[in-house]
Amino acid sequence: xxxxxxxxxxxxxxxxxGADQVSGDALGQRVEDLDGxxxxxxxxxxxxxxxxxxxxxxxxxARFAERTKARTYQDWxxxxxRENLDVVSVATYAPQHAEMTVACARHGVRAIYCEKPIxxxxxxxxxxxxACAQVSALLVINxxxxxxxxxxxxxxxxxxxELGDLTSVSIAWGSGRLGNVGTHMFNAxxxxxxxxxxxxSATLDPARRPDCRGGAFQDPGGWGLLRFEGGLVATFDAAxxxxxxxxxxxxxxxxxxxxxxxDVTLEYWxxxxxxWPSPAGPESSMDxxxxxxxxxxxxxxxxxxxxxxxxxxxETIIACHASHxxxxxxxxxxxxxxxxxxxxxxx
Numbered sequence: 001x002x003x004x005x006x007x008x009x010x011x012x013x014x015x016x017x018g019a020d021q022v023s024g025d026a027l028g029q030r031v032e033d034l035d036g037x038x039x040x041x042x043x044x045x046x047x048x049x050x051x052x053x054x055x056x057x058x059x060x061x062a063r064f065a066e067r068t069k070a071r072t073y074q075d076w077x078x079x080x081x082r083e084n085l086d087v088v089s090v091a092t093y094a095p096q097h098a099e100m101t102v103a104c105a106r107h108g109v110r111a112i113y114c115e116k117p118i119x120x121x122x123x124x125x126x127x128x129x130x131a132c133a134q135v136s137a138l139l140v141i142n143x144x145x146x147x148x149x150x151x152x153x154x155x156x157x158x159x160x161x162e163l164g165d166l167t168s169v170s171i172a173w174g175s176g177r178l179g180n181v182g183t184h185m186f187n188a189x190x191x192x193x194x195x196x197x198x199x200x201s202a203t204l205d206p207a208r209r210p211d212c213r214g215g216a217f218q219d220p221g222g223w224g225l226l227r228f229e230g231g232l233v234a235t236f237d238a239a240x241x242x243x244x245x246x247x248x249x250x251x252x253x254x255x256x257x258x259x260x261x262x263d264v265t266l267e268y269w270x271x272x273x274x275x276w277p278s279p280a281g282p283e284s285s286m287d288x289x290x291x292x293x294x295x296x297x298x299x300x301x302x303x304x305x306x307x308x309x310x311x312x313x314x315e316t317i318i319a320c321h322a323s324h325x326x327x328x329x330x331x332x333x334x335x336x337x338x339x340x341x342x343x344x345x346x347x
Contacts, residue, residue: 002298005049006086008042011076011100013055013064016115016142017091020060027212035144035262036286038089038113043068044283045290047298048087054079076100080107087293090114093213093347094179098124101139102131111138111293117183118310120344122318122335125311138296138303141310143187144285147292150264150276154250154257155192157266164253166193169226169234171248176205176221176240178317179346185236186226187313189248192259195228196312199332202320209240213347224320224328318342 014023019037024030031037042050053064054076061072073079080088080103088109090100098119104112112132118141119125132139145151157163171185190196202224211217221238228234237244248259255268262278295301315335322339323331331339 002300003047004298005047006294006297007084008048008050008087008089009052009054009070009079009083009085010038010042010050010064010089010091011054011079012089012091012115013039013053013057013060013072014091017089018053018055018060018064020063022063023060034284035148036284036289038091038286039064039068041113041284041286041290042087042089044287045294047294048290052079052083052085077103080104080109085109086297087111087113093217094118094120094344098128101128105131105135105137108135109137111140111297113140113142113289113293115142116187116310117179117314117317117344117346118307119314120179120346121342122311122315122340125314129307129311132307138293139307140289140293140303140305141307142286142289143184143310143313144289145184145188146191146305147285147288148262149279149288150262151188151192151259153276154259154264155194157257158192158250158252159194163250163255163257166232166250166252168251169193169228169232169249170237170251171234172237172242172244173246174238174242174244176207176209176238176242177211177219177346178204178221178238178320179219179344181246182221182236182238182317182320183310183313185238185246185248186316187310188259189226189234190309190312192248192250193228193232195230195232197226197228197316197319197333199227199330200316200319200323201225201227201328201330202323203328204321204324205238205240207240211347217345217347219344219346222320222324224323226316227330314344318344
């Protein structure tokens with residue numbers, strides 16, 4: 001194993017970027033309830049030196065500097081110009097992801113760890129991929145279930161056909177927000193099934209729950225169907241004011257698996273059952289992602305995820321909006337024409 005260290009920085013020092021509870025209070029959420037933060041993913045890795053962070057908010061910069069002793073910048077562009085960085089977390093609102101990621105790649109940043117959803121427009125997401133590919137930079141999107149041990153174990157179990165042929169999938173979660181929450185669920189089922197979405201039929205929730213990030217953002221939930229390669233169909237139930245736990249159910253000819261936030265329950269039709277509890281210990285999925293980023297930086301291992309899957313997840317969400325506009329008609333993927341221009345107004 002290499003003993004090289006890598007210089008890290010964070011753009012966006014709020015709730016998930018800087019583990020800033022003051023920012024969390026404004027959202028009505030607690031840092032300790034998160035499956036990691038960008039700040040602690042860097043601080044917890046012995047081979048990452050957190051040297052800088054940027055935020056437009058002076059109070060966030062002050063709190064970040066007090067906890068880390070890292071340099072702070074009001075302008076992220078100045079930070080990229082002044083610092084020689086190996087890995088940068090982009091932890092800002094989604095409309096800013098593309099500009100910041102492309103700039104990181106052009107400044108020679110070797111690994112960019114970006115919040116989800118990858119972007120708000122398909123063209124922007126594709127621009128991010130192209131900029132990183134041009135300089136052989138690694139682009140990682142924070143779809144945290146991809147880094148959870150039980151989800152990887154379940155992916156392998158499905159691939160080994162332990163559940164038999166899959167017959168259906170159902171997913172549900174509370175609070176709506178296809179862009180901010182649904183992105184995790186849609187991305188997870190493509191990972192677990194190993195299949196791409198081919199068409200979408202959806203109805204958006206008209207309740208229009210106010211977005212916690214402000215009136216500039218509208219991110220409704222809804223209901224619908226995703227048709228995968230091979231004809232597999234998934235249903236999703238995500239009303240704006242629902243109060244249900246996030247669950248993914250994979251139904252097969254031999255049994256079913258129900259995954260929660262981190263645990264998995266297996267029920268086989270022959271009567272056998274099994275339960276995988278959520279992993280114990282302090283390591284978060286973001287800690288695991290950072291460990292795999294560092295291994296990639298050191299040339300010790302290939303990175304086990306591709307950002308293209310996150311582009312397809314964004315395309316699936318946008319297809320939900322396109323379908324809603326057509327009275328829930330099936331919309332095929334990849335998107336074409338005016339559907340590609342739909343913007344996901346997610347924070």
